[in-house]
Amino acid sequence: MSFADWLRADRLPHIWCSGCSNGTILNCTLAAVEAEGWDPDRTVFVSGIGCSSRAPGYISTDSLHTTHGRALAFATGVKLADPSLNVVVFTGDGDLAAIGGNHFIHACRRNIDLTVVCMNNLIYGMTGGQGSPTTPIGALSTTTPYGASEPAFDLVALAVAAGANHVARWTAYHVRELERAVQTGLETPGLSFIEVRAGCPTNYGRKNRLREVTDLAEYFRTKSMLKAKFDRLVAEGRPVPSDAIVVGEFVRRSNPAMGVVP
Amino acid sequence: MQGNTASAEGAIAAGCRFFGGYPITPSTEVAEAMARRMPKIGGVFVQMEDEIASIAAVIGASWTGKKAMTSTSGPGFSLMLENIGFALMTETPLVIVNVQRGGPSTGQPTMSAQGDMLQCRFGSHGDMAVIALAPDSVQEMYDLTVKAFNLAERFRCPAFLMADEIIGHMRERIELPDHVDVVDRRPLESGHLPYEAGEDGVPGFPVFGTGHRVHVTGLTHDERGYPVTTDPVLHEALVRRLVGKVENARREIADYRVTNPDAEVVFVCYGSPARAVQQVVADHPDLGLGILRLRLVWPFPEHALAEFPNARVFLVPEQNLGQVAREVERHVLVPVVSVPKLGGELHTPAELLRAIEEARSR
Amino acid sequence: MKLVIDENRCKGCNLCTLVCPYRIFRPGTRANRKGVLVPELDRPERCTNCRLQGLYGRTLCGVCQLTCPDQAIGWVRERPYEPAKIEVEY
Ligand SMILES: Cc1ncc(C[n+]2csc(CCOP(=O)(O)OP(=O)(O)O)c2C)c(N)n1
Ligand code: SF4
Numbered sequence: 168m169s170f171a172d173w174l175r176a177d178r179l180p181h182i183w184c185s186g187c188s189n190g191t192i193l194n195c196t197l198a199a200v201e202a203e204g205w206d207p208d209r210t211v212f213v214s215g216i217g218c219s220s221r222a223p224g225y226i227s228t229d230s231l232h233t234t235h236g237r238a239l240a241f242a243t244g245v246k247l248a249d250p251s252l253n254v255v256v257f258t259g260d261g262d263l264a265a266i267g268g269n270h271f272i273h274a275c276r277r278n279i280d281l282t283v284v285c286m287n288n289l290i291y292g293m294t295g296g297q298g299s300p301t302t303p304i305g306a307l308s309t310t311t312p313y314g315a316s317e318p319a320f321d322l323v324a325l326a327v328a329a330g331a332n333h334v335a336r337w338t339a340y341h342v343r344e345l346e347r348a349v350q351t352g353l354e355t356p357g358l359s360f361i362e363v364r365a366g367c368p369t370n371y372g373r374k375n376r377l378r379e380v381t382d383l384a385e386y387f388r389t390k391s392m393l394k395a396k397f398d399r400l401v402a403e404g405r406p407v408p409s410d411a412i413v414v415g416e417f418v419r420r421s422n423p424a425m426g427v428v429p
Numbered sequence: 430m431q432g433n434t435a436s437a438e439g440a441i442a443a444g445c446r447f448f449g450g451y452p453i454t455p456s457t458e459v460a461e462a463m464a465r466r467m468p469k470i471g472g473v474f475v476q477m478e479d480e481i482a483s484i485a486a487v488i489g490a491s492w493t494g495k496k497a498m499t500s501t502s503g504p505g506f507s508l509m510l511e512n513i514g515f516a517l518m519t520e521t522p523l524v525i526v527n528v529q530r531g532g533p534s535t536g537q538p539t540m541s542a543q544g545d546m547l548q549c550r551f552g553s554h555g556d557m558a559v560i561a562l563a564p565d566s567v568q569e570m571y572d573l574t575v576k577a578f579n580l581a582e583r584f585r586c587p588a589f590l591m592a593d594e595i596i597g598h599m600r601e602r603i604e605l606p607d608h609v610d611v612v613d614r615r616p617l618e619s620g621h622l623p624y625e626a627g628e629d630g631v632p633g634f635p636v637f638g639t640g641h642r643v644h645v646t647g648l649t650h651d652e653r654g655y656p657v658t659t660d661p662v663l664h665e666a667l668v669r670r671l672v673g674k675v676e677n678a679r680r681e682i683a684d685y686r687v688t689n690p691d692a693e694v695v696f697v698c699y700g701s702p703a704r705a706v707q708q709v710v711a712d713h714p715d716l717g718l719g720i721l722r723l724r725l726v727w728p729f730p731e732h733a734l735a736e737f738p739n740a741r742v743f744l745v746p747e748q749n750l751g752q753v754a755r756e757v758e759r760h761v762l763v764p765v766v767s768v769p770k771l772g773g774e775l776h777t778p779a780e781l782l783r784a785i786e787e788a789r790s791r
Numbered sequence: 792m793k794l795v796i797d798e799n800r801c802k803g804c805n806l807c808t809l810v811c812p813y814r815i816f817r818p819g820t821r822a823n824r825k826g827v828l829v830p831e832l833d834r835p836e837r838c839t840n841c842r843l844q845g846l847y848g849r850t851l852c853g854v855c856q857l858t859c860p861d862q863a864i865g866w867v868r869e870r871p872y873e874p875a876k877i878e879v880e881y
């Protein structure tokens with residue numbers, strides 16, 4: 168078996184644009200569940216609404232494509248009602264951090280045994296490129312035509328503070344690292360949150376001088392900084408580029424969790 | 430026993446093993462009873478972060494095959510509306526107990542009302558048919574909660590117990606039956622597509638984790654469950670089936686009580702106002718009054734109105750400005766008089782007698 | 792094993808041209824039936840997985856397949872053993 172066997176081949180090609188990172192992140196997540204040896208008949212994928220949230224529809228398992236922002240609340244019900252099911256959640260930055268922000272912090276607080284993969288493309292993709300709570304200051308979107316002026320959420324810091332047992336950040340460029348991070352998430356009892364910086368060439372790239380898909384990949388490659396290096400620079404009091412994407416594992420702990428098979 | 434507690438007990442008797450909720454007056458005692466009882470019977474109680482999450486968790490739990498419920502009141506019910514539509518579209522069985530209080534907005538948290546009757550009927554967006562029951566006693570809080578589960582499971586849809594504060598907080602002796610008839614959801618047979626409906630318009634249920642690998646989406650979907658969002662024919666067929674499976678069973682599932690079918694002046698009532706009506710009718714046998722008491726309000730049993738062939742006028746006392754009166758009006762040729770009562774108290778006998786007087790002099 | 796791009800799925804994003812350590816993928820030049828410039832393969836027999844998957848019994852490297860957002864890259868088994876084609880280098 169390979170991760171490709173988890174796909175609903177009869178639904179491909181998918182609806183995502185050419186070069187959209189969502190497809191890559193789907194592959195990496197499926198590679199992780201495959202490596203983990205999970206049974207497709209006992210695995211459920213849950214999502215909200217957005218381009219990213221279409222992912223479960225392409226996976227040949229039980230899946231629940233819910234309402235905007237509410238994936239974690241639905242997943243909480245699934246997992247608590249039947250903890251023997253493996254539950255993975257796909258969500259977008261708008262889905263998770265805007266309309267679903269409250270469910271996000273409470274799912275982390277409950278530390279419920281889910282693996283949450285957030286495809287953070289810094290924008291509302293599905294509705295045509297409006298600003299989201301993670302749109303960086305200065306970035307252009309259809310609702311921030313003069314550059315975003317609101318401070319953005321640091322999703323990783325939020326998940327750590329709210330109590331998730333495992334928190335990591337990678338980009339869609341780091342396919343192997345991402346696969347391993349998801350696998351660690353699957354293995355960690357409690358909530359695992361993996362933020363994946365994703366490219367939306369159609370709605371983010373076009374407006375923000377990352378026109379080519381390969382430009383976005385280059386951007387992720389060059390702007391990423393390993394957490395170890397970031398920590399070292401900070402400890403030494405040396406400057407860190409403001410646009411650095413700090414990647415790596417931020418926390419792994421074994422605080423009491425809910426929804427774990429006794 | 431208190432009405433709200435009776436509802437919780439009825440749910441348990443019907444097989445409910447998952448409760449997700451958020452505290453709100455005057456329904457909180459349902460959640461509190463579930464918090465005490467669920468862990469003792471191998472069920473799950475979870476207090477969610479809000480009512481949107483509550484119904485979401487209940488829907489998620491229902492897909493694992495558990496019978497699931499939430500309880501709330503007006504403000505929380507308003508928050509649930511989007512996901513009620515999701516449950517309708519995805520054909521997820523669940524029960525919502527709404528112990529109604531005075532609205533709009535925060536209104537009168539501790540006072541009774543029936544102002545959400547049309548909200549439950551039409552509140553979520555899109556066309557829909559719903560099942561709503563209205564208890565008029567503590568016993569019925571129990572019995573109709575059981576019934577709500579049975580209907581939800583049979584038709585694969587949300588069922589509402591539209592109680593009100595008076596019934597929810599009332600204390601009465603009730604009889605807990607040794608045996609209740611329980612309907613369980615029909616599982617999806619292998620070889621069938623997940624949304625391939627039988628003759629009754631209801632597909633078998635593919636419980637998560639049993640190998641059906643079903644995709645559940647609130648998007649318009651085909652029989653495989655796959656999204657198909659731009660095919661007008663498919664969309665219409667789906668919505669008509671969802672509405673039809675409930676509407677076509679209107680006569681069969683109708684549940685009402687008829688008193689004095691020869692009457693010329695007939696009350697149509699449900700929930701706590703029915704108690705005031707019954708009192709007045711019992712106290713004035715000389716007035717020749719009839720009662721149609723609805724235990725099930727939606728789908729509206731219009732044929733029940735024909736049980737009163739001599740009716741010259743229908744009086745509809747409600748704790749709202751005439752939400753069900755409007756529905757009665759659609760189905761009869763004689764006058765229909767709404768007898769609204771806002772503020773949270775029951776209609777007084779004097780108020781009902783005055784309404785009778787005015788109706789007779791028409 | 793033989794590396795193949797499923798033309799029905801590929802949307803021509805060219806990410807594969809960026810990630811393959813052997814630079815086997817080259818940006819496509821001719822539009823296919825769907826108007827997509829599907830990348831061309833430059834001596835795909837150099838691919839690690841093509842050469843060694845049979846030996847190790849698992850996917851090796853595979854970074855292009857994992858990266859391809861359109862699930863268009865895969866390997867197919869080549870025709871069975873054909874002794875005439877084998878060149879043994881001593
Ligand atoms: C209650 C509700 N509000 C708004 C929408 C419209 N809507 C659909 S997708 C979306 C944004 C999705 O953005 P994100 O979660 O970042 O996902 P992406 O499409 O970028 O993957 C919005 C606002 C909706 N479907 N439901
Ligand atoms: S709009 Fe953006 S996020 Fe949505 S599919 Fe296209 S590239 Fe992906």
Ligand code: SF4
Nearest residue numbers: 801802804805807859
């Ligand atoms: S990465 Fe996939 S979709 Fe993109 S060009 Fe290569 S084969 Fe085509």
